[in-house]
Amino acid sequence: MSVLDTSSDNALAPRLTLEGPLVLQSGVSLSPVTIAYQTYGTLNAEKSNAILVCHALTGDQYVAGAHPVSGRDGWWHHVVGPGKVIDTDRYFVIGTNVLGGCMGSTGPKEINPETERPYGLLFPVITIRDMVQAQARLLDQLGIEKLFCVTGGSMGALQTLEWAHRFPERVTAAVPIAGSYRHSAQNIAFDEVGRQAIMADPEWRQGNYLEEGTVPTRGLAVARMAAHITYLSEPALQRKFGRRLQDRENLTYGFDADFQVESYLRHQGSTFVDRFDANSYLYISRAMDYFDLAEENGGNLADAFKDTPVRFCLISISSDWLFPTSESRAIVHALNANAAKVSFVEVESDKGHDAFLLDEPEFHDTLKGFLDGAARTVGLDDGAQGESA
Amino acid sequence: MSVLDTSSDNALAPRLTLEGPLVLQSGVSLSPVTIAYQTYGTLNAEKSNAILVCHALTGDQYVAGAHPVSGRDGWWHHVVGPGKVIDTDRYFVIGTNVLGGCMGSTGPKEINPETERPYGLLFPVITIRDMVQAQARLLDQLGIEKLFCVTGGSMGALQTLEWAHRFPERVTAAVPIAGSYRHSAQNIAFDEVGRQAIMADPEWRQGNYLEEGTVPTRGLAVARMAAHITYLSEPALQRKFGRRLQDRENLTYGFDADFQVESYLRHQGSTFVDRFDANSYLYISRAMDYFDLAEENGGNLADAFKDTPVRFCLISISSDWLFPTSESRAIVHALNANAAKVSFVEVESDKGHDAFLLDEPEFHDTLKGFLDGAARTVGLDDGAQGESA
Numbered sequence: 193m194s195v196l197d198t199s200s201d202n203a204l205a206p207r208l209t210l211e212g213p214l215v216l217q218s219g220v221s222l223s224p225v226t227i228a229y230q231t232y233g234t235l236n237a238e239k240s241n242a243i244l245v246c247h248a249l250t251g252d253q254y255v256a257g258a259h260p261v262s263g264r265d266g267w268w269h270h271v272v273g274p275g276k277v278i279d280t281d282r283y284f285v286i287g288t289n290v291l292g293g294c295m296g297s298t299g300p301k302e303i304n305p306e307t308e309r310p311y312g313l314l315f316p317v318i319t320i321r322d323m324v325q326a327q328a329r330l331l332d333q334l335g336i337e338k339l340f341c342v343t344g345g346s347m348g349a350l351q352t353l354e355w356a357h358r359f360p361e362r363v364t365a366a367v368p369i370a371g372s373y374r375h376s377a378q379n380i381a382f383d384e385v386g387r388q389a390i391m392a393d394p395e396w397r398q399g400n401y402l403e404e405g406t407v408p409t410r411g412l413a414v415a416r417m418a419a420h421i422t423y424l425s426e427p428a429l430q431r432k433f434g435r436r437l438q439d440r441e442n443l444t445y446g447f448d449a450d451f452q453v454e455s456y457l458r459h460q461g462s463t464f465v466d467r468f469d470a471n472s473y474l475y476i477s478r479a480m481d482y483f484d485l486a487e488e489n490g491g492n493l494a495d496a497f498k499d500t501p502v503r504f505c506l507i508s509i510s511s512d513w514l515f516p517t518s519e520s521r522a523i524v525h526a527l528n529a530n531a532a533k534v535s536f537v538e539v540e541s542d543k544g545h546d547a548f549l550l551d552e553p554e555f556h557d558t559l560k561g562f563l564d565g566a567a568r569t570v571g572l573d574d575g576a577q578g579e580s581a
Numbered sequence: 582m583s584v585l586d587t588s589s590d591n592a593l594a595p596r597l598t599l600e601g602p603l604v605l606q607s608g609v610s611l612s613p614v615t616i617a618y619q620t621y622g623t624l625n626a627e628k629s630n631a632i633l634v635c636h637a638l639t640g641d642q643y644v645a646g647a648h649p650v651s652g653r654d655g656w657w658h659h660v661v662g663p664g665k666v667i668d669t670d671r672y673f674v675i676g677t678n679v680l681g682g683c684m685g686s687t688g689p690k691e692i693n694p695e696t697e698r699p700y701g702l703l704f705p706v707i708t709i710r711d712m713v714q715a716q717a718r719l720l721d722q723l724g725i726e727k728l729f730c731v732t733g734g735s736m737g738a739l740q741t742l743e744w745a746h747r748f749p750e751r752v753t754a755a756v757p758i759a760g761s762y763r764h765s766a767q768n769i770a771f772d773e774v775g776r777q778a779i780m781a782d783p784e785w786r787q788g789n790y791l792e793e794g795t796v797p798t799r800g801l802a803v804a805r806m807a808a809h810i811t812y813l814s815e816p817a818l819q820r821k822f823g824r825r826l827q828d829r830e831n832l833t834y835g836f837d838a839d840f841q842v843e844s845y846l847r848h849q850g851s852t853f854v855d856r857f858d859a860n861s862y863l864y865i866s867r868a869m870d871y872f873d874l875a876e877e878n879g880g881n882l883a884d885a886f887k888d889t890p891v892r893f894c895l896i897s898i899s900s901d902w903l904f905p906t907s908e909s910r911a912i913v914h915a916l917n918a919n920a921a922k923v924s925f926v927e928v929e930s931d932k933g934h935d936a937f938l939l940d941e942p943e944f945h946d947t948l949k950g951f952l953d954g955a956a957r958t959v960g961l962d963d964g965a966q967g968e969s970a
Contacts, residue, residue: 218834220834313836316834317834317835317836374824375824376815376818376819376824377815377818377819377821377822377823377824377840377842378810378813378815378818378819380824380840380842380843381806381810381818381842381843381846382810384806384838384840384842384843384846384847385803385806385807385810385846387836388799388802388803388806388847388850389778389781389803391836392778392781392782392799392800392802392803393781394783410777410781411781413777413781414774414777414778414781414803417770417773417774417777418774418807421767421770421771421774424767426765426766426767426902426905429765429766429767429770430765430766430767432766433766434766435763435764435766435769435873435876443871445607445609445705445706446706447702447706447776447780447863447867449773450870451766451769451773451870453766453769453770453773454769454770454773457770457773457774458773458777461777474836478836481839481840482832484824487824513815513902516815
């Protein structure tokens with residue numbers, strides 16, 4: 193079994209250290225840089241069936257199968273797997289933990305070789321571009337020159353767009369889902385609330401909690417609770433919880449979680465702190481804030497995709513208020529200005545931003561239809577898959 | 582000068598202690614109950630020109646004129662004053678600090694006579710109904726049997742609806758602005774984030790911070806920041822701040838407030854803690870969560886306003902996502918089912934929930950038009966005002 197055939201879902205993900213330093217967008221040279229990744233399916237002989245799946249703020253490389261830490265299904269198990277929309281009998285799927293993450297890739301919780309202690313706030317601020325550069329270097333070392341597809345939702349969409357912008361010759365198809373070309377003022381505001389909640393926790397210790405043996409659980413939980421509301425929608429919350437009480441007949445006239453929605457949010461907060469690093473949350477949310485493909489291209493988003501050969505499929509969710517459809521539409525307009533191959537679907541769902549993680553048939557049909565079509569254009573049809581067929 | 586002529590804007594508000602205890606919705610009997618209030622204009626001889634203005638979560642009795650603590654204009658100075666929409670040359674305006682508040686009314690920061698220490702969490706959980714009962718008792722003691730109008734935005738709208746529901750014979754006209762008949766699951770969720778942020782602050786000391794000489798400033802600031810986003814709108818944030826940087830030319834690649842919107846939010850948080858009590862925030866937000874006029878009437882909102890004689894004007898803001906127009910529309914439907922006199926205007930504004938506090942001509946015209954019409958129906962025209970005319 194080669195390094196490219198590590199499709200055992202339950203094993204801890206392999207890690208790969210990049211050859212040489214990574215020069216970040218800030219100008220800082222970071223070394224060593226290790227990227228943890230997980231693969232599913234088999235790379236074909238032509239190395240033409242690779243799909244890079246990029247994760248959202250709190251996701252990781254465990255796209256499908258059982259998560260080695262939580263024991264739960266990977267975050268995109270509805271979409272990725274044998275016979276599923278992203279069919280691992282057909283495609284070779286790569287999930288990486290982003291640079292700055294906390295599931296094995298180099299990030300603030302890893303050891304700083306200069307101090308031999310966890311980086312903490314000595315870790316350099318990273319950007320979406322830096323995450324993508326690290327992924328590209330990883331693929332170089334894995335011998336994958338060109339991706340059949342790069343995709344992801346939310347922050348995964350930002351990475352997808354950065355890939356198409358930065359490495360158009362290395363991407364056949366790009367599917368940014370529930371994303372944007374830049375983080376909006378409101379999104380920066382919510383991110384800032386989360387960061388302030390973390391930094392307000394005395395157990396955060398100016399970022400040195402790992403060394404000092406504390407954990408800023410309360411601040412991180414509040415950050416997660418605030419963010420989690422933005423991942424849903426008002427109608428979904430109303431339908432799912434409404435004003436129903438939690439395990440009680442009457443209001444208690446107190447500050448316990450009388451309402452189911454309170455109990456649910458508290459649970460979201462308290463389970464999150466078991467699996468996520470507070471400093472990683474600061475760094476990754478900051479990377480999202482900094483993302484602005486228009487600004488980087490002189491204020492003209494169309495210039496980010498000049499004469500792009502990439503085939504795009506933009507997907508938005510009708511009830512997503514974190515990355516509303518208008519943001520995807522702006523990208524479509526920029527691509528149209530370049531006469532790019534672009535498809536655009538607003539999926540009708542009341543489940544909000546996180547609908548891309550859920551069992552949403554219209555979304556799945558859209559994604560599958562696009563992938564099938566794109567596969568045919570590169571001769572990657574059902575009969576032309578890898579040696580595992 | 583009688584007690585009803587305390588229209589000096591700059592003086593600290595008068596306080597009045599209710600005669601006898603107040604039996605709360607929870608069944609708890611609270612005593613003594615003191616309500617701080619402020620009045621503007623003059624009560625006419627017929628006592629028919631009184632308007633009760635109810636404040637929002639973090640408002641107070643200082644509706645107009647200079648605020649004695651902050652020195653800034655009262656929260657509704659665009660609307661209330663001589664010659665303004667709520668014309669204090671014509672109407673006698675009463676602002677009260679709600680029960681549970683922190684500007685002089687009985688609340689968690691006041692002294693518990695049983696312990697001779699601040700109430701803290703020994704203060705009973707109060708409801709919107711309790712706030713309104715306290716206001717009604719205050720008006721009894723001031724000798725005002727009937728209000729020409731009761732109005733307010735946000736939580737002020739909840740009180741307004743409770744007034745019309747509970748005391749229809751004491752209200753000629755009711756103008757609930759940017760409100761709802763019940764707090765939605767999403768609103769409860771945001772309130773819960775704020776409460777958890779406060780309670781996560783170790784300086785909160787289980788609510789005993791006043792006694793222990795601490796202040797949970799960081800938690801309260803985070804609560805305010807999260808809530809403040811919900812008072813605005815995505816388009817307003819984009820127009821006002823966009824992704825503009827704060828006093829710098831380039832990104833700093835750090836966690837300072839690079840963006841104007843971050844700096845603005847931090848400022849909102851840090852100034853709020855100087856003027857508001859953290860426990861009051863818990864209690865008042867809880868009162869909002871508990872509000873549900875439909876549930877209290879067997880699930881049928883129409884029954885809350887059976888054969889109501891009150892003239893209603895519902896006003897919503899088109900970009901308000903905290904109390905969207907659909908919530909006001911549901912109230913209109915319930916009133917229509919009672920053949921009530923009801924007017925309904927959705928004000929077109931991109932400024933979000935807080936537009937009711939701002940200089941919004943369409944909103945002001947709507948409110949003034951309705952008040953003028955209602956005044957005519959009770960013979961309260963320009964020539965029939967109080968002795969100050």
